[in-house]
Amino acid sequence: MLEHDVLVVGAGLAGMRAAIAARDSGANAAIISKVHPVRSHSNAAQGGINAALTDRGDNWEDHAYDTIKGSDFLGDQDAIEVMCRAAGQSLIDMEHMGVTFNRDDEGKLGTRAFGGQRVARTFFVGDFTGQALLHVMFEQLVKSGVQSYEEWFVTSLIMEDGKISGVTALEIRTGQVHAIKAKTVILCTGGCGRLFEPSTNALIVTGDGMGLAYNVGARLMDMEMVQYHPTTIAGSGVLLSEAARGEGAYLRDRHGNRFMEKYAPNMMELASRDVVSRAEQTEINAGNGIDGCVHLDCTHLGERFIMEKLPQIRELGIDLTGKDMIKEPVPIRPGMHYIMGGIKTDIDGQTNIPGIYAAGECANVSVHGGNRLGANSLLDTIVFGERSGSHAADASKGVSFSNFNPDEVVANEERRLQEILDRPDNGDRWSKIRREMGDSMNRNVAVFRTKEGIEETIEELQGLKQRYSSVPVHNKGKVFNTDLIFALELGFMIDCAEAIAISALERKESRGAQFRLDYPNRDDDNWLKHIVVTQGELGPELSELPVTITKWTPEERKY
Amino acid sequence: MDVTVKIKRYDPESNNADYVWQEYPIAIDENATVLDALIQIREDDDGTLSLRCSCRSAICGSCAMKINGQGGLACKTKASESMDKDGVIRVEPAGNMDTVKDLVADFDMFWNKIREIEPYLQPEGEVPDGEYVVSNESMLHLSAVTACILCGACVSDCTVLEVDKSFLGPAALAKAYRFTADPRDGNEDGVSRDRLKVLGQPSGMWDCTRCNMCVQVCPKGVAPMDRIMAMHDQAIEAGYGNNNGARHADAFIESVGHTGRLDELRLPVKTVGITNIPALLGFAPVGWRAMTHGKLPPLIHKSVEDVQIIRNLYRKLEQ
Numbered sequence: 001m002l003e004h005d006v007l008v009v010g011a012g013l014a015g016m017r018a019a020i021a022a023r024d025s026g027a028n029a030a031i032i033s034k035v036h037p038v039r040s041h042s043n044a045a046q047g048g049i050n051a052a053l054t055d056r057g058d059n060w061e062d063h064a065y066d067t068i069k070g071s072d073f074l075g076d077q078d079a080i081e082v083m084c085r086a087a088g089q090s091l092i093d094m095e096h097m098g099v100t101f102n103r104d105d106e107g108k109l110g111t112r113a114f115g116g117q118r119v120a121r122t123f124f125v126g127d128f129t130g131q132a133l134l135h136v137m138f139e140q141l142v143k144s145g146v147q148s149y150e151e152w153f154v155t156s157l158i159m160e161d162g163k164i165s166g167v168t169a170l171e172i173r174t175g176q177v178h179a180i181k182a183k184t185v186i187l188c189t190g191g192c193g194r195l196f197e198p199s200t201n202a203l204i205v206t207g208d209g210m211g212l213a214y215n216v217g218a219r220l221m222d223m224e225m226v227q228y229h230p231t232t233i234a235g236s237g238v239l240l241s242e243a244a245r246g247e248g249a250y251l252r253d254r255h256g257n258r259f260m261e262k263y264a265p266n267m268m269e270l271a272s273r274d275v276v277s278r279a280e281q282t283e284i285n286a287g288n289g290i291d292g293c294v295h296l297d298c299t300h301l302g303e304r305f306i307m308e309k310l311p312q313i314r315e316l317g318i319d320l321t322g323k324d325m326i327k328e329p330v331p332i333r334p335g336m337h338y339i340m341g342g343i344k345t346d347i348d349g350q351t352n353i354p355g356i357y358a359a360g361e362c363a364n365v366s367v368h369g370g371n372r373l374g375a376n377s378l379l380d381t382i383v384f385g386e387r388s389g390s391h392a393a394d395a396s397k398g399v400s401f402s403n404f405n406p407d408e409v410v411a412n413e414e415r416r417l418q419e420i421l422d423r424p425d426n427g428d429r430w431s432k433i434r435r436e437m438g439d440s441m442n443r444n445v446a447v448f449r450t451k452e453g454i455e456e457t458i459e460e461l462q463g464l465k466q467r468y469s470s471v472p473v474h475n476k477g478k479v480f481n482t483d484l485i486f487a488l489e490l491g492f493m494i495d496c497a498e499a500i501a502i503s504a505l506e507r508k509e510s511r512g513a514q515f516r517l518d519y520p521n522r523d524d525d526n527w528l529k530h531i532v533v534t535q536g537e538l539g540p541e542l543s544e545l546p547v548t549i550t551k552w553t554p555e556e557r558k559y
Numbered sequence: 560m561d562v563t564v565k566i567k568r569y570d571p572e573s574n575n576a577d578y579v580w581q582e583y584p585i586a587i588d589e590n591a592t593v594l595d596a597l598i599q600i601r602e603d604d605d606g607t608l609s610l611r612c613s614c615r616s617a618i619c620g621s622c623a624m625k626i627n628g629q630g631g632l633a634c635k636t637k638a639s640e641s642m643d644k645d646g647v648i649r650v651e652p653a654g655n656m657d658t659v660k661d662l663v664a665d666f667d668m669f670w671n672k673i674r675e676i677e678p679y680l681q682p683e684g685e686v687p688d689g690e691y692v693v694s695n696e697s698m699l700h701l702s703a704v705t706a707c708i709l710c711g712a713c714v715s716d717c718t719v720l721e722v723d724k725s726f727l728g729p730a731a732l733a734k735a736y737r738f739t740a741d742p743r744d745g746n747e748d749g750v751s752r753d754r755l756k757v758l759g760q761p762s763g764m765w766d767c768t769r770c771n772m773c774v775q776v777c778p779k780g781v782a783p784m785d786r787i788m789a790m791h792d793q794a795i796e797a798g799y800g801n802n803n804g805a806r807h808a809d810a811f812i813e814s815v816g817h818t819g820r821l822d823e824l825r826l827p828v829k830t831v832g833i834t835n836i837p838a839l840l841g842f843a844p845v846g847w848r849a850m851t852h853g854k855l856p857p858l859i860h861k862s863v864e865d866v867q868i869i870r871n872l873y874r875k876l877e878q
Contacts, residue, residue: 429606
């Protein structure tokens, strides 16, 4: 029988950090992931990780304030305090583990500027910081001896008397279904970006953890807060890091003007992401773009500088647009990138369901509120991954495993999956339904939103849900049946899409990433609160939670 | 743009135990990558096709496979540049590994080799309170190696692994170099003596034949072979030069420096050592085959005509 005190689902940065922390706290910890850990999407974080180091004259309160302002005052300030206080030590820990951070002239950790922050406090490894961190965390996972179930897909959470007792999982390589008992489960499955089309997100980012948790009664909070990144490549939607602007790149319209002057005269290109994305979209809509894009101009930075600080994104630009940023500007546009919302947790990663934790992008602690600052996501994963792992390890002490019959559970799950495989082959495949959903979300629940648009998408989602209930799976085999996995993922994505759309419709104001053309102003009197979605008997149900404010009073947000 | 993607398919569950080549004629965007084409096939034409892929931007390392016979990332390979004159692109799973299904290779061997090199920083000195103070140059140098995304393209095409599965291989060895070259790893001078000793054992760094294949196919410019050669220097400097690999290198240098060409007859003798009778006897069958096929090197090794030029070059290098 497979059983673990702490079972972490997802092996990105948050997941591996959680598993290592749980193990360090003496728990029998394991990690389960649908891809090998180093294939996780934490890889894609390019620009860096924020921390206020006191020996550099910075302090955590300034970092906290920038984060809170960036969040448009929707972030919970107690959680933000926890993150910003812990940042320095977390950063040094990562350096000690072996991350090859760029240095300054004295050989100490070097910094770069990043959006929405008044000082340069972003630490980095070239322009592949996420990959550098992820690989080092994997090294530590190997060192820790934590058991790792690689290429296993969690299909459901097993509940008993309202609390978690384990998971069922499909071993992708063999098609075998397993039941794993667990005293605590930490969901670290990342965001749900693929429900938008296009998206910067990797194809594996399908909201699995959010969907799993939602289906057993967990709360999804701030789901309307979807970040559109200002610099993505048209077509594929692949990301070009904010590091480019952090290192001095300009945004220009078709006339060559740096249009950010109009929108953020002080911070210019380094205003918060929501602000820059809106500015770009406004210019594109006004006919000042170039084929639906604006230009990211790095030509003044020089070849040597670009090769040292931005080598990977230069390659990406060449590979995907045919433009070499050393020589010419690269066309970019706002694209779906990150979800601030997620499974509501406290500062130790606990959800409202006993024994279920969440950390990383799938969670909402909430440190990002209405808009996440660049380079705060890596920090979020490490700080709250560690806290969740330690807390779950302690919570599982003295608790016994559930005595459910694994054979029975496996047989039920096998039957459910077999029913899906046995469906007739007619009808639209998951790929078509997903694309239609993605187009609809990107059309109506994007940078600018209206009541009519969101309602249209909600209606379309109902139709897609209906079609999904009989979605066929063409591959009937057991071994590496990704056709089946994609069909299952789509179910999680549709639940997330619905939660996003109804939350966006509910919030009748503009704050952070949510901009309602029909309610263009922020309205603290009525909407300084979190919107929560839970699964009811007849579909999603809405409720509210207050925003925690410690010492920073909401004020007008200008950059 | 019309293209025919020819995929080497394998289904362990089918009655046909062997692979089959299947052709998919499709229309793709001019800018499409080979991965875009494969995803299109999977989503629109054939749900039974299995492959690994995720980020689409050469950072996750999932989609390494053989494209027209050479290892690489499907997401970093333009379809338009991969077609032959008939518009065909040939795609098959990564080499040197078993196939699980279609384009999915069994990476167990790959990950085991990574684990074998103890892939985590092992400082011997005291850990500072703050960060380690090290030069930016040293970190930039390492970052060029940690840019490795462990995709396995180099392992797929490694010519040593083709004949000897016990070889640690280019990816694991490049990863090892990432530690041996890290000023924070090993003793206070940043020398990773224990690692260099272990990596110098058979199947380790000296088994690389310097064919350069890994350098050619690496999609991230990691140049594994160059790292392996840099590790050779580290090992010799750390006093681990008394082994076949290092002696082989020395014999190479000596022979060329002396006569301007390789003395193929004496090279193996010097590599294993003149007193190593069992190893020398082991060469007998090879020698016999060479002789019977008329391929035995001349017994008397002559210098090249302008050997003086080469000797002068050596002298200059030594200076």
